[in-house]
Amino acid sequence: NTVMNQSLAGAFKDDFLIGAAVNAHTVLSQRDLLLEHYNSLTAENEMKFESVHPAEDTYTFEKADRIARFSRDNGMKLRGHTLVWHNQTPDWVFEDEGGGAANRELLLARMKSHIDTVVKRYRDAIYCWDVVNEAVADEGEELLRPSKWLLGIGDDYIAQAFRFAHEADPDALLFYNDYNECNPIKRDKIYGLVKSLLEQGAPIHGIGLQAHWNLKDPALDDIRAAIERYASLGLKLQITEMDVSVFEFNDRRTDLAAPTAEMMRLQEERYGQFFRLFREYRGVLTSVTFWGAADDYTWLDDFPVRGRKNWPLLFDTNRQPKGAFREVVGLRSAE
Ligand code: G3I
Numbered sequence: 001n002t003v004m005n006q007s008l009a010g011a012f013k014d015d016f017l018i019g020a021a022v023n024a025h026t027v028l029s030q031r032d033l034l035l036e037h038y039n040s041l042t043a044e045n046e047m048k049f050e051s052v053h054p055a056e057d058t059y060t061f062e063k064a065d066r067i068a069r070f071s072r073d074n075g076m077k078l079r080g081h082t083l084v085w086h087n088q089t090p091d092w093v094f095e096d097e098g099g100g101a102a103n104r105e106l107l108l109a110r111m112k113s114h115i116d117t118v119v120k121r122y123r124d125a126i127y128c129w130d131v132v133n134e135a136v137a138d139e140g141e142e143l144l145r146p147s148k149w150l151l152g153i154g155d156d157y158i159a160q161a162f163r164f165a166h167e168a169d170p171d172a173l174l175f176y177n178d179y180n181e182c183n184p185i186k187r188d189k190i191y192g193l194v195k196s197l198l199e200q201g202a203p204i205h206g207i208g209l210q211a212h213w214n215l216k217d218p219a220l221d222d223i224r225a226a227i228e229r230y231a232s233l234g235l236k237l238q239i240t241e242m243d244v245s246v247f248e249f250n251d252r253r254t255d256l257a258a259p260t261a262e263m264m265r266l267q268e269e270r271y272g273q274f275f276r277l278f279r280e281y282r283g284v285l286t287s288v289t290f291w292g293a294a295d296d297y298t299w300l301d302d303f304p305v306r307g308r309k310n311w312p313l314l315f316d317t318n319r320q321p322k323g324a325f326r327e328v329v330g331l332r333s334a335e
Helices: 031-037 062-073 104-121 148-153 157-168 184-199 220-231 261-280 323-333
Strands: 017-022 040-043 077-084 128-133 173-178 206-209 212-214 236-245 285-290
Touching (some): 040 062, 062 077, 157 173, 173 236, 220 236, 261 285
Parallel strands (some): 077 128, 212 236, 236 285
């Protein structure tokens, strides 16, 4: 029918960008799907610190360049992911010559030169960077996760990262990106962090809500509350890594060869609700990126149980639109 023949990005062209996470081989294997349904891309792994900067004097941009070229050749937007994170960052960054812990001065110098090199290289390709990823602690009273960046530099490492990125490309939109972003406690911590960055005059322009969600969590009201709270800071918001797992968070079953009909029904309903909500915030919400393009490849196939298949996206394992696609695109054509 006509809904199933529409382009996803086309349906939302007046609302927000529609993106997908890709890597150097999925831009080949998922090429047609990407071109038809998405107008924005994010590198899933290939612009991360360990991918582009494996040793102090070695940068490896080949795969990242391929993604940048694909986006440019096809007129797609490109989000940069990510400059400063506790994960997928090589050990050398945090060590001094003697094998001890690098001090503040050395770490800041390395952070600056990494950001400078990577951001400048993609100045023409990338319009928006996840400058700092997942810096806020999930548990407990502490605001910040005790990462090697925090322990080595101190609380100001986040503001410094934003300053370095802004110096490297004054035109880029600079985002703070995090998960569990709708949990009320973490939401308030993220809000507090970004508010203090703004008060210090740090060049930050937006907050990324990763949106790794499932059939039950988070509740719609908590999503709305998070969007409202972040938007009250006057920043742009983007959904940066969306997927809707068919398993609830602590469900570790491994016996399903295909999603059940009930899972698919709930997933359709959830996706419909999410996109109805997103549309209410168009203007403030400028992009919705999925963490993958179709169910043939998703990081959730290895999380939290290695090798357990998941079906969290709008296109199936044959890259055909699912019922959830019909719900989402149907919203627009029903008007
Ligand atoms: O590259 C190696 C390969 O050489 C090796 O043979 C293979 C064997 O396990 O592993 C490969 O590395 C994997 C890498 O993805 C590239 O495929 C790692 O094991 C695996 O842990 C890594 O997972 C990525 C994860 O970040 C790591 O933290 C996922 O693909 C990626 O989707 C995920 O993305 C993150 C965002 O950046 C931040 N927010 C959360 C999101 C999901 O965890």
